[in-house]
Amino acid sequence: MLEARALRKSFGRTTALEGVSLSIGEGEIVAITGPSGSGKSTLLHCLAGIIRPEAGEVTFGGRRVDSLDDAGRTRLRRESFGIVFQHGELVPELSAMENVALPLLFGGHAGQESLRSAMEALERLGVADCAERLPGELSGGQSQRVAVARALVAGPKVVFADEPTGALDSLAGELVMKELVRTAEAARMALVIVTHDNRVASYANREIVLRDGRVAG
Amino acid sequence: MSGQGHARPVGRGRLMTAGAALATLLLGAAVALLELGLLSSREDLWRTRDDAPLIAALALALMAVPAAAFVHQVSRLAQATGERRLAALRLAGATAGQVRLIAARESGRHALAGALLGGAAALAFALVLGVSPWWTLVAPPVVVLGGVLSGLMAGRHVIASPLGVVRRARLRQPRALDLVLLLLGGGMITAGFVLKHWFITSVLVGVGAVVLVFGLTLAATWLIRASARRAGRRAGTAEALLAARLVEADPRAWARTLSVVGLTVFFGAGVTTQQTIVLLRDVSSSFEAGYRLVYLALLIALVTSAGALVVHQAEDLLDHRRSFAALSAAGAPGDALGRVLTRQALIAATPVCAVAAVAGVLVVVLPLVDVFPWTGLPLTLGLAGAMAGIGVLGASLVARLARPILARALHPGALHR
Ligand SMILES: Nc1ncnc2c1ncn2[C@@H]1O[C@H](COP(=O)(O)OP(=O)(O)O)[C@@H](O)[C@H]1O
Ligand SMILES: [Mg+2]
Numbered sequence: 001m002l003e004a005r006a007l008r009k010s011f012g013r014t015t016a017l018e019g020v021s022l023s024i025g026e027g028e029i030v031a032i033t034g035p036s037g038s039g040k041s042t043l044l045h046c047l048a049g050i051i052r053p054e055a056g057e058v059t060f061g062g063r064r065v066d067s068l069d070d071a072g073r074t075r076l077r078r079e080s081f082g083i084v085f086q087h088g089e090l091v092p093e094l095s096a097m098e099n100v101a102l103p104l105l106f107g108g109h110a111g112q113e114s115l116r117s118a119m120e121a122l123e124r125l126g127v128a129d130c131a132e133r134l135p136g137e138l139s140g141g142q143s144q145r146v147a148v149a150r151a152l153v154a155g156p157k158v159v160f161a162d163e164p165t166g167a168l169d170s171l172a173g174e175l176v177m178k179e180l181v182r183t184a185e186a187a188r189m190a191l192v193i194v195t196h197d198n199r200v201a202s203y204a205n206r207e208i209v210l211r212d213g214r215v216a217g
Numbered sequence: 218m219s220g221q222g223h224a225r226p227v228g229r230g231r232l233m234t235a236g237a238a239l240a241t242l243l244l245g246a247a248v249a250l251l252e253l254g255l256l257s258s259r260e261d262l263w264r265t266r267d268d269a270p271l272i273a274a275l276a277l278a279l280m281a282v283p284a285a286a287f288v289h290q291v292s293r294l295a296q297a298t299g300e301r302r303l304a305a306l307r308l309a310g311a312t313a314g315q316v317r318l319i320a321a322r323e324s325g326r327h328a329l330a331g332a333l334l335g336g337a338a339a340l341a342f343a344l345v346l347g348v349s350p351w352w353t354l355v356a357p358p359v360v361v362l363g364g365v366l367s368g369l370m371a372g373r374h375v376i377a378s379p380l381g382v383v384r385r386a387r388l389r390q391p392r393a394l395d396l397v398l399l400l401l402g403g404g405m406i407t408a409g410f411v412l413k414h415w416f417i418t419s420v421l422v423g424v425g426a427v428v429l430v431f432g433l434t435l436a437a438t439w440l441i442r443a444s445a446r447r448a449g450r451r452a453g454t455a456e457a458l459l460a461a462r463l464v465e466a467d468p469r470a471w472a473r474t475l476s477v478v479g480l481t482v483f484f485g486a487g488v489t490t491q492q493t494i495v496l497l498r499d500v501s502s503s504f505e506a507g508y509r510l511v512y513l514a515l516l517i518a519l520v521t522s523a524g525a526l527v528v529h530q531a532e533d534l535l536d537h538r539r540s541f542a543a544l545s546a547a548g549a550p551g552d553a554l555g556r557v558l559t560r561q562a563l564i565a566a567t568p569v570c571a572v573a574a575v576a577g578v579l580v581v582v583l584p585l586v587d588v589f590p591w592t593g594l595p596l597t598l599g600l601a602g603a604m605a606g607i608g609v610l611g612a613s614l615v616a617r618l619a620r621p622i623l624a625r626a627l628h629p630g631a632l633h634r
Contacts, residue, residue, distance in 0.1 A: 041633070050546045051629045071550070078548025085632070089543030091459065093466035098458060105455035106549045150547070 001026045001190065002047060002158055007056035009042050016042040017053065018213045024158070027188040029181065031201040034210035040194040041162055043210065047192065048081050048160045049073040060158075078107055082151030082189075084180075086163040088143045090135040096146045097122060097131040103154045121149040125179045141172030148180050158190045165200055177203055230327055232535070233364075236528050237331025238338070241360045243521045245339020245353035250513060252348040321368030328364020332357035395435040402429025430476050437472035437479060437569050444568045448560075456553050460560035463533070471565040474529045477522035478566065478608045479573040485515050485604040486577025490597050494581070497590040519607070523615050530558060530619040534626045541623070542631035551627055555620045562616040563609065570608035574601040 002024040009017040016039040024030050032040050045051045047058060049065045050073075058065040065076065077083070082103075090099045100118035105111065122128045125145045135143050144164060151159050164180065165173030181203050184191045193200060201207050209216040306316050336357035343350040405425025409418040442465060449461035464471055488511050534541070541554060578601045582589055 045546075045629060045632070048546070050632070074545075074548050074550050076548075077546065081548070083543075083546055085543055085546075087539075089540050091462075091537070091540045091544070093462040094459070098462070102455050102459075102544065102549070103547055105458065106544075106553060111453040111458075 001061055002192075003059045004043075004047060005057050005059075007043070007046055007053040007058070009039075009046060009051070009053045016213055017046065020056070020210070020213070020215055022208055022215065024190050024192060026157075027185070027190055028206065029184070029191040029204045030193070031204035031207045032192065032194045032210060033196055033201050033207055034216070036196070038210040039213040040210055042213075044160050044162050044192065044194050048083055048158075049076055050083075078103060079154070080157045082154065082156035082159040084144075084147050084151045084159065084161040084164045086166040088135070088147035090143060090147060090150070092135050095132050095134060096127065096138065096143075099135065099146060100150045100153050103150060107154060117153055118149070121153040122146065124152075124183055125149045139172070140168050141175060144168060144172070144176045145179060148176065148183075152183055152187075152189070155187065156189060158192065159184055160192045160194075162194045163196075164193065165195070165197060170199070173197070173200070230323075232528065232531055233324065233327040234331040234334075236524075237328040237360050237364060238335035239331075239524050240363075241332045241335025241356045242338045242342070243335075243517070243524065244356035244359065245336065246342050247514075247517050247521075248352045248355060249339065249343040249346050249348050249350075250517065252343075252352060317369050321365050324368035325361060325365040328361045332360040332364075335360070395432060398428055398432030399436065402426065402432055426480070430480055433479060434469075434472045434476040437476050438469045440568045440572065441471050441475070441565045442468040445564050448564045455549065456556045456560055459554075459557045460564055463537075463557070464561050464564050467533075468565070470529055470533070471561075472569075474522065474525045475565055475569045475612070477518065477525060478612060479569040481515055481518040481522060482570045482573040482604050482608040483577040483580075484511075484518075485607070486574040486601040487581045488512070488515070488577075489600040489604065490578050490581040493593050493597050493600065494585065494588075494590060497593045519611055523611050526562070526612060526615040527618055530562075530616060531622050534558075534619065534622050538626045538631050542627055542629065545627040546629065546632060551624065554627065555617075555623055558616040558619050558623060559613050562612040566609045566612035570605040570612075573608070574605035577601060577604070 003022070005021050007017050007020040008015070020039075020043060022030075032043060034040055042051070046053045046066070049058070049060075049068065052066050057067075060076070060080065065073065068076065090096070091102070094102070097115060097118045100121050101111075101114040104114035104117055109117075119128065119131060122131050125148055127142055127145045127149065130138055130142050130146060135146070138146065144167070148161075148164070151161075159180070161180065165176055168176060177200055181191065183189075191204075193204060195201055303316050303320060306319065307313070311319075336354065339353045339356055340350050343353045402425045405421045405428060409421030409425060412418055412421065445461050445465035445468060448457065449465060452458040452461050488508070492508055545551060545554065578597060582597070
């Protein structure tokens, strides 16, 4: 469903990706691992249409992603993808529920309906009691689960997660991963997880190891 | 918690330098223009009217106050510069005094660089105008001093308690002192006009205006927060919700920058009202030059406060770099996020400018109720409305100007750490 062929991306003189190809099926859970600086985040950003590779192509459901213009990729990300970052990156001034409702609101859904769906997403991740609180008032694990709810709320086909548990202790990390995987499986979403934690990688059906911007195994 | 890598301090440093340069240029240009105004109006104004110095004093105050507010705004930027880093220094064992010195040296350095750039530009401006350039040289030292002072005060709470780097979510309750400030400022300005001595008057009007701005800032904080809450309750789109919540979370920063816009609208509405009365009652036309000077001052004040607004929006964007970049990565359209900026400006500026315009008209009309030419009321109200409109329009134009900064903040590079 999501495919990449011979991706190359460099920043100035550092080559972050070189000839990376992969394919991810519907509902599949894939871990991308490798040492720090090996190009994991760059690969994730190329797959998710956040940045464009210099060479190679990315296709989603048979459609080219990398050749879409800015507006087209923005729309694709909003409608078909969800993304979770290491530090959640919630808007600190918005309540948890409002943060989760944002993708729907940006997609043009009505206010009340969006907030209701946001509440349901929070419930699925077990953080409904945090709905009214600001991100600054949440624990790391709670705010990360809110971030997961935000990524899942619009019913994406693929969820990308960049070190989703990297800032958490192992117990909280375990909980976030469990909820993420459970919700993704229930909705048959594909899950692409960047991590260097073996326990996180163990949730995946398949592991792709990067080394110096190339697929190592 | 979301470490900003190295990008943030560098961004702030550049912003501080640019802000200091702009503040210096504006201050220098204000002085040069005032000189020019005094020179050109001396013939008809100075000889024929005994209250001409008042108008000059008013003009000077109008130009100096926004410039001072702008320097203050830029200084706050320096203050915010690496609050976390200051806290880290404290945790690593530096004394409060050492941290203060480091902060002062840093913000002083940026202010100096900016003041030199801006000073050169102001000098060139004075030479082009053909007025003596010496007075413009007052501007750079003032700005550098402001920068150093603000550095010394930097991150007070951080220095006192290194772990105190939490968001300033709590809003101070209103105190009687806020009201006293308003009365004091108003009293000083009134006293200045009563005394009619050009030096004492300019000092009283200038200082009074600064005090008034502080009082107004406090009042505006409450007004803006109420407006943001209302907007938040009625928000139906992501832009509206974000804008309302962002303003609600930090109404004081908006109040600080908008109080100068508000003051400009206040004076503008007052002056146009007075001019309407003068015109309708057909009093001597020797006022003309004086009005030109005051309008010039108002224009400069507006431009200066627009500069302060740009600084504020840029700072705000730097603060939200990562969460906005994350929203963009999640599919929020860039122009929708741009509209957030405009909406923020509207939510904050509209009530402030409206109240300021009404107050400006009342201040002139109330003492003259018995002689006020009521046929001129629609004209007066129209002009006051136009003044408020100019203030709001200015604020939203500034928000548009900040969009390129937004575009940079949304760049995926902001996600890289
Ligand atoms: N926006 C960027 N600007 C400059 N260099 C970058 C940027 N993003 C990534 N890089 C560089 O590309 C390489 C791969 O980075 P990244 O994909 O973040 O690795 P990982 O996520 O595996 O740690 C690194 O050398 C990194 O410094
Ligand atoms: Mg990474």
